Amino acid sequence: MRSRSVFLAVLLREFKISLTQKTDIATIFFFFLIVASLFPFAVGPDIGSLRAVGPGVVWVAALLSSLLALHRMFESDFIDGSLEQFLLSGEPLVLVVVSKIFAHWLITTLPIVILSPFVGMQFGLSAEASWTMALTLLIGTPVLSLLGSVGAALTLGVRSGAALTALLILPLYIPVLIFGVGGTVASLQGMETIGHFSILLAFLCLSLALCPLATSAAVKIALE
Amino acid sequence: MLELKSVTSTRGYKKLFEDLSFGLEEGEALRVNGVNGSGKTTLLRILCGFSRPDAGEVQWANKDIRALGHDYSCLVNYLGHFDALKGNLTAEENLIASLSVMGVDSDVATIREALYEQDLHSKLSVPVSRLSAGQRKRVALARLRISRERPIWILDEPFVSLDKSSTESLSAALSEHVSSGGLLIYTTHQDIGLAVRPKILTMN
Amino acid sequence: MICSQTLQLLHFMRFWKYSTPQNFYPAAKKIAAVFFVLAICFGIPGLYVGFFVAPTDHQQGEAYRIIFIHVPAAWMSMFIYVVMAFWAAVGLILNTRLSSMLAQALAPTGALMTFLALWTGAFWGRPTWGTWWVWDARLTSELVLLFLYVGFMALRASIEDPRRADKASAILAIVGVVNVPIIYFSVKWWNTLHQGASVSLTKAPSMASDMLLGMLLMALSFWMYSIAVSMLRVRKIIRDRERNSGWLNN
Numbered sequence: 009m010r011s012r013s014v015f016l017a018v019l020l021r022e023f024k025i026s027l028t029q030k031t032d033i034a035t036i037f038f039f040f041l042i043v044a045s046l047f048p049f050a051v052g053p054d055i056g057s058l059r060a061v062g063p064g065v066v067w068v069a070a071l072l073s074s075l076l077a078l079h080r081m082f083e084s085d086f087i088d089g090s091l092e093q094f095l096l097s098g099e100p101l102v103l104v105v106v107s108k109i110f111a112h113w114l115i116t117t118l119p120i121v122i123l124s125p126f127v128g129m130q131f132g133l134s135a136e137a138s139w140t141m142a143l144t145l146l147i148g149t150p151v152l153s154l155l156g157s158v159g160a161a162l163t164l165g166v167r168s169g170a171a172l173t174a175l176l177i178l179p180l181y182i183p184v185l186i187f188g189v190g191g192t193v194a195s196l197q198g199m200e201t202i203g204h205f206s207i208l209l210a211f212l213c214l215s216l217a218l219c220p221l222a223t224s225a226a227v228k229i230a231l232e
Numbered sequence: 233m234l235e236l237k238s239v240t241s242t243r244g245y246k247k248l249f250e251d252l253s254f255g256l257e258e259g260e261a262l263r264v265n266g267v268n269g270s271g272k273t274t275l276l277r278i279l280c281g282f283s284r285p286d287a288g289e290v291q292w293a294n295k296d297i298r299a300l301g302h303d304y305s306c307l308v309n310y311l312g313h314f315d316a317l318k319g320n321l322t323a324e325e326n327l328i329a330s331l332s333v334m335g336v337d338s339d340v341a342t343i344r345e346a347l348y349e350q351d352l353h354s355k356l357s358v359p360v361s362r363l364s365a366g367q368r369k370r371v372a373l374a375r376l377r378i379s380r381e382r383p384i385w386i387l388d389e390p391f392v393s394l395d396k397s398s399t400e401s402l403s404a405a406l407s408e409h410v411s412s413g414g415l416l417i418y419t420t421h422q423d424i425g426l427a428v429r430p431k432i433l434t435m436n
Numbered sequence: 437m438i439c440s441q442t443l444q445l446l447h448f449m450r451f452w453k454y455s456t457p458q459n460f461y462p463a464a465k466k467i468a469a470v471f472f473v474l475a476i477c478f479g480i481p482g483l484y485v486g487f488f489v490a491p492t493d494h495q496q497g498e499a500y501r502i503i504f505i506h507v508p509a510a511w512m513s514m515f516i517y518v519v520m521a522f523w524a525a526v527g528l529i530l531n532t533r534l535s536s537m538l539a540q541a542l543a544p545t546g547a548l549m550t551f552l553a554l555w556t557g558a559f560w561g562r563p564t565w566g567t568w569w570v571w572d573a574r575l576t577s578e579l580v581l582l583f584l585y586v587g588f589m590a591l592r593a594s595i596e597d598p599r600r601a602d603k604a605s606a607i608l609a610i611v612g613v614v615n616v617p618i619i620y621f622s623v624k625w626w627n628t629l630h631q632g633a634s635v636s637l638t639k640a641p642s643m644a645s646d647m648l649l650g651m652l653l654m655a656l657s658f659w660m661y662s663i664a665v666s667m668l669r670v671r672k673i674i675r676d677r678e679r680n681s682g683w684l685n686n
């Protein structure tokens with residue numbers, strides 16, 4: 009089926025390109041670790057106060073790392089003309105965009121999700137809460153990538169791109185942050201988390217349905 | 233048949249061209265002349281479907297290309313000022329990647345052959361960033377050749393950075409494309425001989 | 437059936453396609469004049485009701501009267517965002533310039549209303565609760581709304597080509613308008629979770645009908661003012677963007 013092969017072709021292409029840029033990607037990963045590590049210096053090493061801020065800190069660090077990585081999504085392809093060639097693909101641009109977002113999330117954010125429980129434990133979170141947090145990140149960070157893709161596409165070729173992108177999408181990140189941290193804290197307190205996960209999944213479905221459309225429209229506008 | 237109907241375009245605050253109309257049949261070539269900044273690139277991008285004109289429409293087989301959407305885009309082969317090559321990948325890897333994304337069926341053997349045709353035998357496993365401008369252009373031209381089934385070729389200054397023999401071989405390829413029923417729209421500052429006499433459009 | 441009605445509405449909106457900036461320019465001045473007068477007509481009685489007629493609240497004293505600015509400003513800030521997003525979307529879908537210019541004109545007024553709501557919210561909080569800021573649901577949502585307005589204006593400002601700026605900011609506005617209810621309810625949930633049963637800052641004292649009348653009059657006044665000021669701003673935008681079109685030199 010042609011659509012699936014284009015989807016896979018884009019995925020494969022992104023992986024191949026990333027293999028030649030391993031350092032850039034590792035940098036994002038270490039950025040996550042460093043940001044998270046700043047907070048004990050700011051808040052003090054007492055494990056009790058760290059536990060109180062832990063879920064929020066890890067989530068914000070993951071969020072900022074996702075934000076930092078956004079420029080990798082479209083910028084290089086925009087600059088070297090690959091993006092306009094995508095427009096001439098036999099398949100709709102939406103498909104290419106979804107594949108790019110998915111590849112971007114797999115490469116830059118999934119490692120962070122996998123590492124997050126260990127960082128959680130550094131902040132005194134119980135094993136159960138740490139895994140819950142990892143799960144909220146697993147569902148929530150794709151939403152961040154989807155929302156972020158809209159910002160990244162809107163600011164292609166625009167000066168002050170990175171700061172502007174942050175300004176545009178950080179407000180949109182707030183609901184995901186609220187429920188991601190909320191679920192983790194609920195788990196820490198031994199309460200039910202099913203509500204939080206349902207809402208996070210709803211966010212994922214909604215953003216999966218709407219963001220690629222907005223992002224494709226934004227890419228076409230950038231290429232005009 | 234590709235038709236422009238009363239197309240007007242503005243870039244920023246400047247009006248580039250107004251009420252432009254022409255038609256191009258299969259087997260015809262159109263050369264767009266004009267000084268830099270006269271709107272040639274904008275016109276070509278409108279024909280590709282990237283830009284939307286302020287007024288008028290572009291029609292393919294009597295249908296608005298905006299309505300056709302990617303049914304039209306998959307008929308276009310475009311080569312602009314950027315070669316769409318990823319610097320860290322080799323020429324071969326680049327072509328495999330971009331052709332598969334474009335949905336053009338090709339295997340490694342075909343790609344290698346196209347690269348040999350462009351005289352790039354020794355450069356197959358070198359990252360593209362280490363190739364000269366002319367060599368990069370030839371990789372892009374190899375991609376063009378592999379997707380030559382697409383009938384509409386829109387080329388913006390394709391002869392830039394090419395040496396004499398590459399220029400001749402590209403002219404031959406373009407002539408062959410037009411002779412076999414394809415459409416060609418191109419810009420160039422050089423005097424190129426095509427087997428088929430192109431129509432001329434001068435922008436001012 | 438909804439689909440056909442929407443299509444009919446869009447066809448009706450097509451008359452905007454023939455409403456060019458050139459045609460709208462003189463009309464905007466007249467509209468502005470009329471609505472400034474209306475703003476005063478609603479504003480004076482509104483202020484009178486708010487500051488003299490409505491009774492003193494036995495809990496909050498006189499300080500609560502700032503509600504007559506705060507609540508209407510908050511209502512307008514949200515209303516203007518929706519209207520702005522609407523015109524931006526029309527400009528994007530129908531490819532009309534005037535609609536996008538209207539959206540561009542509305543943004544600063546909307547941001548001003550948001551800022552006013554936040555500022556008056558702080559002034560209300562200080563004598564009542566002892567702090568200049570509370571992270572209650574409505575104030576926090578207003579803050580996020582301010583970010584959305586600023587984002588819209590910043591995106592416009594950083595794209596040089598005005599038509600590209602129109603289209604890009606339209607997408608941002610549409611994404612924003614879909615997110616505003618989500619953000620509001622998330623913030624509300626977050627707030628109740630952390631504050632428990634404490635009273636919201638923006639929960640007004642039990643509404644006497646006089647108070648409601650005062651707020652409605654002020655809301656209408658702000659609405660008229662917003663229209664008037666946006667008309668003047670759209671004239672300036674038309675002058676800026678159409679300066680090379682020739683028709684302005686008369």
